[in-house]
Amino acid sequence: MNSFSRSNWGVSTLAIFISLFLLVFLVVPVGKVIFVAFQDPQTGALTLINFIDFFNTSLFQESFLNSIYVSSMSVLLASIIAIPLSYFTTRFNFGGAVLIQTLGIVPLIMPPFVGAVAMLLLFGENGSVNLLLDEWFGFTIPFMEGLNGVILVESIHYFPFILINLSAALLNIDRAMEESAQNLGASGTRLFRRIVFPLAMPGYVAGASLVFLKVFDDLGTPLLLNINNMLAPQAYLRITSIGISDPMGYVISVILVTFSLFSLWVSFLALKGKDYSTVQKGGGGLMKRDLRTWEKIGCYAVIILILLMVLSPHVGLAMLSFGTVWSYSVLPDAFTLAHYENMFRMAGQYISNTLLYAGLAATIDVILGTAIAYVVWRTGIRGRKWLDFIAMGAVAVPGVVIGIGYLRTFVEYNVPIVDKPLASWWVIIVIALAIRRLPYALRACTAALQQVSVMLEEAAENLGATKSRTVRRVVVPLMTGGILAGFVTSFATASVELSATIMLVNVESDAPLAYGIYEFMQSAAGRGPGAALGIVAVLIVGLATYISHRVIERTEMQRTGTGAVIAEQTPVAIGTTTGAAPL
């Protein structure tokens, strides 16, 4: 780390190149958006007039409150789902743990907007469940009415963030913590209130603030459910219908970014200085106890109920994709493969575009991720922490904001050979995806690099390998697992990204899969093929997630047993590599 600063040329050039990339494609566009929000549209002078206009317009007031309401309620509902699940797994001995782990992954492999339409058909006013309820009991429940629909879809999709973080926090509590409290006289609720709860709290808050952020920024779900009076859809609609000179889109962007930063700050505060991984060698986790029969039945009932909820978008989507007509009925009238035929005939371009874009974006991400991790952790270049900070900052920038920023910034730059503005060239979609997914890849690469002990590099240098040879022969091979996991995560999440791409798609032939699903779902006739395309998306993401889990598992197996040569593993608090998490 503290190596002599000789022959630093290569690394410096690399750092400058990365900085330029981040500057041009992240800092400048976002800065532009913020700047325009504070600019008088006529005179160009700095002003707060746009914000005053915003808060004086009743539609925007309503959208603002709706966004906060939906995000908060989603956090609440997601907590109601996640808390019992994490409690069951960490507290009791029973076989449902595998089911719960599955529950933690299944929702994440489908972007929320894909399942939204299917959820309408299952839970909507005339959906299967309400038809049955009405027939049997004579009443209906407005699951999907208005904002309820967004809340339901989002919380079913994002509760794993709470589940993963809270379970990790609970698992990290050493049994000795609990036993020593008991030894000193605490038990029952006092034990829970004074020991278990405070130790698990940071994990919960981190997960909950992440859910808030994701829901607040989500564009696809409200759009698909035709809910326009929320912030992200408003930003999108203003820009696409009125034009990129309308200041309201920028004002909304600033509000979105502010709330994102706020959520991240809360999560950071929760975890700061609270590395509660108190587990000693040998026994970890809280005391587990066996369940009595009736308790077991209760647990399984809760789990199965949640599992049904969580799987409903998948099941609904599958039925939609195979059904002929599905309207005012519990099940589709008949089943057919026609939608798949149609989809492959019409949407082949979407799929190949997606594979190309997500593949390129993920490649850019792991190259940048590896380079940034190396510069930050292995060189003494001045300001290196900023590189990490800015790259990670992309987490706080919602897709809509990136979209608006790119449109505004790059519309004037003509790409020479193709002779188009950069903002409407397909490559800009790839760059947007790369920037948005960079934090995931960077986290994976950083974790991988931190597991490579500096001594392994020094040993190579001692035996005659230069810095670059050492990187090639020791560092990168040892990081392979992490890099691969980062690639797959970036790829999977990029392939179903909607919010930035929807604004940057200029011609249909350049559009990726997520955009295709959105287009199909706009018409009743398109729902079948749209659902079929959705199934393709689920398969791509599911397969990628599976591969990434296998890769992580395998590298971890390789690592354990190598004993002394590997530095201890740092716990990753926010489950970045745990699965896909489309914004």
Place this chain on the structure above:
Amino acid sequence: MSEIRSEAVSVTIEDLSLSFGPTEVLKGINLTIEPGEFFTFLGPSGSGKSTLLRAIAGFGPMPGGRILIGDDDVTQLPPWTRNVGMVFQSYALWPHMTVRKNVAFGLEERKIPNKDIRERVNEALKLVGLLDFAERRPSQLSGGQQQRVALARTIVIEPRVLLLDEPLSNLDANLRIQMRRDILELQQELKLTTIFVTHDQEEANTTSDRIAVLDQGIIQQVGSPIELYDEPANRFVADFLGTANLIDGPLETADGTSLFESDKNHTTMFRPQDMDIQPLPGEAGPDDVLLKGRVAHREFLGNLIRYNVTVGEHSLIVDDPHTTGRQAFAKGDEVALGLDTKNIHILTD
């Protein structure tokens, strides 16, 4: 028997200083290590011994002063051009390479033809007795075997100097003694200038031709193990190597005279085994002084009994050899202590 041989060279360190940010870790080190010598840096943790070793290998912040290997000034050279072999405390074997690939690495970096690499790797593995393990991964080896691979990987490049950074600290006690002997044997066979870093005085004493004792970034004393033990230059060395009675101020003898009164700014040192514990009144030899005290504490250590005896305001450690059936003093007993004045050292600080 071995073809791995190199011309032994000296290592010269001139006025070396080094800081981590504001913290000065080495403060003006001067040292010459003779060709073929087994030399040890001994000191407590934080003394700078590892930093000094790493500076010789080219790791860590750029130091002030000069480091010469043979006649070459290597101070400015990057690690990969120095050709000094270092064995790391944690061995630092690359987990993604087999034992053979690990050992071959340095030769590959030196663009040695493949055929020669194979031969030399086999040679080195044979030397450490691990030829049969060549195709294994480091994770499939025991700690001692990993240590041997690390050693083979280093000597195969025929380094001009061999650097060992606490290489034995991760091994269990029995293995440590075995490895210590093996390393020494190998070093003598290869006639390789070797620098060994340890905080364990026994390790240092049993292996080294000479030892440099470090504390707080300064060399306290350089000498052979016996010299350091018998003639410590200062309080730190006396205390760090073995057990010592360090007396500040006067000490009253049995006949009432006061010893060391004139040595106001000095510390008096003598070893626990240089005293002869006897029942009162006690007999003094021709050069002996006789002290009178009371047994405050007793530890039975097998081959000896260690007493804490209170003499005036001082508490002295006295080691009495134990032979089968020998009677021991009990706590509270009044005893006489004979001390040969030839064994008393006056330390200046």
